[in-house]
Amino acid sequence: MATAPLSPVAVPAPTSAALSQTARIVNTFVTPSKTFTDLRRSAAWWAPFLLMVVISSLFVYMAGQKIGFRKIMENQMQAQPKAQARLDSLPADQREQRLEGGAKVTAVVSYAFPAITLFFWLIIALALFATFKVAAGADVSFGVSLAIVIYAALPLLLKTVLAMASVAAGMSPASFSFQNPVATNPGYFMSPGGNVFLYNIATGIDMFMIWTLVLTVIGFTCVSKVKRGTSYAIVFGWWAIFTVVAAALSAALA
Numbered sequence: 001m002a003t004a005p006l007s008p009v010a011v012p013a014p015t016s017a018a019l020s021q022t023a024r025i026v027n028t029f030v031t032p033s034k035t036f037t038d039l040r041r042s043a044a045w046w047a048p049f050l051l052m053v054v055i056s057s058l059f060v061y062m063a064g065q066k067i068g069f070r071k072i073m074e075n076q077m078q079a080q081p082k083a084q085a086r087l088d089s090l091p092a093d094q095r096e097q098r099l100e101g102g103a104k105v106t107a108v109v110s111y112a113f114p115a116i117t118l119f120f121w122l123i124i125a126l127a128l129f130a131t132f133k134v135a136a137g138a139d140v141s142f143g144v145s146l147a148i149v150i151y152a153a154l155p156l157l158l159k160t161v162l163a164m165a166s167v168a169a170g171m172s173p174a175s176f177s178f179q180n181p182v183a184t185n186p187g188y189f190m191s192p193g194g195n196v197f198l199y200n201i202a203t204g205i206d207m208f209m210i211w212t213l214v215l216t217v218i219g220f221t222c223v224s225k226v227k228r229g230t231s232y233a234i235v236f237g238w239w240a241i242f243t244v245v246a247a248a249l250s251a252a253l254a
Helices: 021-030 032-038 046-066 069-077 081-088 092-111 113-134 142-152 154-168 196-204 207-224 228-253
Strands: none
Touching: 021 032, 021 046, 021 142, 021 154, 032 142, 032 207, 046 069, 046 092, 046 113, 046 142, 046 154, 069 081, 069 092, 081 092, 092 113, 113 142, 113 207, 113 228, 142 154, 142 207, 154 207, 196 228, 207 228
16 A cells, blocks of 8 residues: 655744843853844843942942042042142142042042943933934934943953953053043053043044954844844944043033
8 A cells, every 4th residue: 555655844943042241241252143133032231230340340440449539539630620720729728629529520430330331321222222213214223322332342351351450460550540541542552631522532532442343233133133234333333422522512512
């Protein structure tokens, strides 16, 4: 008796294994497409944020011990000529009181940096989410957009580690600044008290920031299937806008 031919058995397409939070962090530096593709499965971003909290807190503590928050605050005043002039015009006792108070505020703000950074990440993620959604028709959620922004910022932690190494090696307290602690951008070689606008623009052109921007492009390309060129235009366009606006505000308040 003839047997009926067997129907072909459908073979399920292989699926990539889910990545752990640690694997995501490592792959951000090694194979970023794996990390960002995995964000479609889960947009959890607590691990890189927790890592930033730890490294940032260690950096602030080390700087406070090696440099001192008063000296850090005095260095920051160099980028604010008008504020420095007002301070110099005060009587000696009031000037001392203002410096001591400023040092305490600098310490509090420095330790609160992760929370402040998360607030700005939310704004950046919202801007990118809206632009990719409306201008590029991307199928991406706000949660995924935020996760991309946070994972893409991991190279900035390497800059912080370099800054910690520089402080530990005994860098000159006179040249230290939380905003620009290592020579990874042209602004490091400029005087903060000169042209404040150009100084901030030059500081924004940072090698680790460029790395972060490229990772952001890769992230949105992986999760939304938007063309790489479109992603570059959106990400670098927003970076240029944020950089110029921040530099203009700094110059106006200096």
